[in-house]
Amino acid sequence: MSFPWAKNYEPKQPLMKWLDEKLPLPRLVYNAIGAGYPVPRNLNYFWNFGVLAGAALVIQIVTGIVLAMHYAANAGVAFNSVEHIMRDVNAGWFIRYAHMNGASMFFIVVYLHIFRGLYYGSYKAPREMVWLLGVVIFLLMMATAFMGYVLPWGQMSFWGAQVITGFFSAIPVVGEPIRVWLLGGFAPDNAALNRFFSLHYLLPFVIAGVIILHIWALHIPGSSNPTGIEVKDEQDTVPFHPYYTAKDGVGVGVFLLLFVALTFFSPNLLGHPDNYIAANPLSTPAHIVPEWYFWPFYAILRAFTFNFLWIDAKLWGVIAMFAAIALLFFLPWLDSSPVKSSNYRPLNRKFFWVLVVDVLILGYCGKSPAEQPYVILSQLAAAYYFAHFLIILPIISRIERPAPMPNSITEAVLAKHADDASAATA
């Protein structure tokens, strides 16, 4: 893999030489995120979010391991054990709030990472595998986040578990037995809480594993870039270290500033008050909402209110919600335009922004109660969501006339600087 001009790892000290012969771990790091990985020189700040997602995962794993030292996965004491962490464990409030808001930060970063990929066509050949693995990571993240939200055993935890496992009961014939099997009972209780805890602890490490594959697959063609033009020669690239380690450092700083502001100044901003009420299987909160990162999908789920054809509305909703994510797996083949970057795709660029607004509307509807005008709004927005990926994107990728493109990354960079210079003199 990699480009012929990539720097070669040459250990200088005898110890590093010895290590390189026996276990070339430093070489691996050097070639993955060190000076041995040539990266296009024109990446903008949107290329920070991969590293930031990695940082978020590390924060979640570290704080999570610590929380597991104090948390008790038992329906009788889980809620109080979380409050014990908040009140009595040394710095427990900090660790718990960091974990709680770390999940939100992780999703913010990953959503931006995904939309970066959508705008710049990062999912296209030769990086389809990178994209596919990314969608797998996203699915694993959603499963992990859902199970993590159940653990404090508040009202939203309990009813979230009830509603989400209820999706499976929409499946004809085997649905109900599957639901009972998943819960280990007829309603969420100890058995469910324990297995969710076990899996919540396991899945982040699975995610870490898939991230390694994601990065591995990325390193075969090398990173994409804002022009979407592939790297042609050495001029087009800079070594990852120190150029992008420095740039990612800035990104990490800004990320941590936001994270700290959320964790220390408004830790419950993205949470729900009902989750500070201990789970009560006999009383449902007036208004059940999932965590914000599920709102768009929750809106799609609720948008289907009609028994269309031989499938009832409930099953339509569940199928549509899963399809909304699953269709991302087919994206590299739905969009057949050879041009990657939407900078050179005027039509696609417009629809991209429509999609962004559409997903924001879906999110707002998912948060709102199932009343008008949110119901019709979510139905229209859900229709656009599917139309965008399954109908509009395939069509525009055929009919669109791309804007003139530079010949190489370097040419694009130099043209930009010439523009800046002439703008400055003018």
Place this chain on the structure above:
Amino acid sequence: MVRPLGFLVGLGFIAALLCAILTTPLTNEPNASHEFHKHPKHLKLASDGMFPHWDKAQLQRGLQVYKEVCSACHSLHLVAFRDIQDLGYTEGQVKTFAKGFQVPSVNPDTGEPATRDGLPSDYFPGPYANEVAARAANNNALPPDLSLITKAREGGKDYVYSLLTGFQNPPANLPKELRPGPGLHYNPYFANLNLAMAPPLTKGQVTFADGSPNTVEAMAKDVTAFLVWTAEPKLVKRVQVGWAAFLFLLIFTTLTYLSYRNIWADKKH
């Protein structure tokens, strides 16, 4: 293959949604209670904002209101007596305070349930042995635990304060079905408009050692401030640590930015 199949699937979802749109009524079921429901009044406390502190005198008064009024029906089971040292009490005062409570225990000779004097390490005992007893004593309503109440309600402290001071006679135009039934009390800040709790505070009910006013308004403020503390005893520390972390990171981010500019100085990008 992917594109034609995707096209059909997309049409399927859109058709299902179109049918859903056409069959869903565009008007909401009228909900008269919305019209009478009020948003909570804002309550300003020392623990608000970006530079919070605890008004310890107020918290102590709030504790007194809880002890003399609320604790008759509401538990506070996440708070231990030792915690009130945060409110400015000495260790000795905490011990005496704890001794004033009887906590459940076991008779060491017979094994029968018994009570003993509270210790600082004990938690505030609840007024009822269990939920059934609580409901039986309250006309089948369950008085919620107050430890987390200001975090566990939409509107937080504002809601608690508004509820405590919001009891009033139902407005004349209130529809019959929204009027309080037997054992219920009208309060526009409560989601259902009518709640089982009777107005808990009356003027002059609690006498404060520091001579602070004991109107309903003042007592509601004090007890709400106290409940903000019980819900988040680490609030002030949290914001203080947050500032230290934030300022540190501000410098760090500036340095990384300068370092980034420095490293990229000779590269156009």
Place this chain on the structure above:
Amino acid sequence: MTSETDISAGIEDGVRRRDFINIAAVSFAGVGAAAVVLPLVNQMNPSADVLAQSTTEIDISAIQSGQAIKTSWRKQPVFVRNLTPAEIAEAKKVPLSDLRDPQTIDERTKPGKENWLITLGVCTHLGCVPLGAAEGENRGDFGGYFCPCHGSHYDTAARIRKGPAPKNLVVPPYEFNSDTVVTIG
């Protein structure tokens, strides 16, 4: 020669100025990471509720002379023993030079309350609970306590006399509130 060093020094100065900001950024990252590690390590220390239970009151009125009870303090067993005059005399008889961890019985009890021997029931070898506090248990070769795990023998003042344990059974901090109530911790 001098001009050469001047030039290289000048270059180094420039490099140093440019490097300084990078080094500062990396150092800040290091300091920040260390500041975060601190709470992550500190969380393993006893939490506030555990520390709050660090005192225990015991009623000793029911313990007859020659008897002992086993109670607990900080989740560790505590032996409270009402020594007989014979046991006290026996403990006093032993020359300090014979002891592995020399201590007189007076040092291990409160003045005027020499018959009350209060020790942790934790063998100083590897932490097992020695026998001898309950009626009919093996009290070892010296009439005190005997640890069955690795055969440590303690005498009537709970001092180590034989076996692998290095120290006497620990006397916890305690006070007599009255003649019948003791507060440990």
